[in-house]
Amino acid sequence: MGMMEMVLKHPEELPALLKLQLASMQATRFLPPEPHWAFCYKMLQNVSRSFAIVIHQLGPELRNAICVFYLVLRGLDTVEDDMAIPIDTKVPILKAFHEHIYDTSWHFICGEKDYKDLMTGFHHVSTAFLSLAKGYQEVISEMTQRMGNGMAKFIEVEVETIADYDEYCHYVAGIVGLGLTRLFYAAGLEDFALDVLSNSMGLFLQKTNIIRDYLEDINEIPAPRMFWPREIWGRYGTALEVFKEEDRSEDALRCLNDMITNALKHGPECLQYMSALRDPAIFRFCAIPQVMAIGTLALCYNNIHVFRGVVKIRRGLTAKIMEGTKTMSDVYAAFDDFSGILAAKIDKSDPSAVLTQRYVDEIRTACKARFLNKTKRKTFSIESKTGHEICLVLAILLLALIMILIVWR
Template structure:
């Protein structure tokens, strides 16, 4: 759960955080008993807790397919991410990965921590994959093949132009959007969405991650990972890594704002895609990450901290997004809120200010025209109340009850141990 200091600063986070914690606990209890499925869902919780929570809302058949789709692509991405793998070894694996999912004996040791476990025991994922319906298997195989080839093409290719940037993001995330649309359609729950809209759903998320993860990627050992396009960063510095130097702070922020503005070009397509979804569980599955993305962009914009560490939305706000996202009105409202936050940070002297404000206005107009955004609570109320004396006492009482239950459980377990 979020830190107590953050909760005291944002008291409205407490209840959503408690609900999120209980939902996470319940999700972990619902892990299937079969060893290969147990591995897959346990691994899903380890590599992406937020995704694991959202996926639990899907129907069983579609949930299993999306779980395996995610783990297969997570494994593929682990191979691409591991800069210690020689190129002549990495490229063939990426290109053939769609075939490995059919091989219950295949595994490849790479990555670190939980990702290494995923790769070492990938046979569990293959076994689960082979139990999916044929239409799900075909969709996963097709996207994995296309993504593997695309990743391989960029192993020895720099992201030079904005077109290169869009192409790379298409291979690593746009195709994920296409794949998910195919899985939704295969389940019978949704019509097949246009590829252009599905692609934008992926690009918006991927570009947000690339912006947010600048420092982590540039400091990657043994070799930096560079995804910001030269066409953008070369307007501000001679080398991409120069953006993290303190003497280039002003230029770095200008470049950052340029990158955020580029990401905002996908917002209209994302809103159009989500507005066409009919299944409530699929809608929430798609909408929550998109709201988190626009919120992250608003947080990163004009923020020098991006070049000093990882900028993330606070845990309590994440809990609120998960708790409140039910309808398209919630999506329009959230996008409007975060675009207002972003707009308030635009410096009129920024070289991209006019373009940024234009993109924000397009987003806000789409939200206004829908006529739904006022039917929900705001995420960015400027006057969110602080805790007074009584709420603090209540909070401390709740904490004391939780602590007492924990100590009682520990005492009971100790007595059982002594009597054994």
């Protein structure tokens, strides 16, 4: 959907979209004077623009620690993802990556575009890492070691069972949740007890990404890297590739819905984790990706386009989520809205329908039991709205452009 078409169909999202654009511009212009920190924040903006916007809302000390943590893990992930690296070269690097971050002379060129730039200038990340307080360094080093070892394990091991799937997602995302929680604790801002729930936060996000990225991953050259567990997809086909075929749409959708159902089981623990956060900036940092995830699952559920092209939440809705997620009540409302959208798409003849409904009911029950305002309100919508006056929209667009130009100057 083009920008103009999106605005015409969803003009109510334009104010949030404008605010997101302004925040992105401010994040882009933020470059500390030190060369290593300037490199880190420039790379952060290049490899994850939305993450950069949220991280800038954190206090300086924690912001720096999380920026470095993210870039270290992004570097590790770049090594894992580069299929041109021989396995006998890749595995030792993954296992020793936590040691390389202490060496300001180390770099390993791999990846493409911005990721290649990150790896080429990785000595800047190491320099920034060594400038952090010891407590932050210890957390980042430990989590990098655990993730690197886990990635190395799954380089030559197929994800066969759901247990394998959960283990892989723990290594590449659950450990991120754990590391972030310990960084929050090291900063003296959150409770260490959140450790026990942090894995679900990571798994919910990672499984959503794995589901959404089916087509991109299976078309990867020179060879696909897929993490859909055979224990799930094997119920519906002889190979993951068959779900791309148009005459296998019914099987593809049933497999997709089963995968989404597996992800939904983490929802209640994610809500529990977020409800325990105390710092407002940390809360938004954690909550916005989770709301994006439940929205993405609602969009992907029973959606054959997952196997045909790119399925993503439109930019306007992303902006509305980022602007509207400020309190736990906002999160409960969003989870309830998106779960309701997903529930409306459940086909009772689907093999996983009963379990899907159960997990949706658990999420919605948790949300409704904790609404500060007991009156349910519709917060988010995936569908397009029509019947809005185009002249009004164009006037708003013109005003938005003027505001951007004023701020930019």
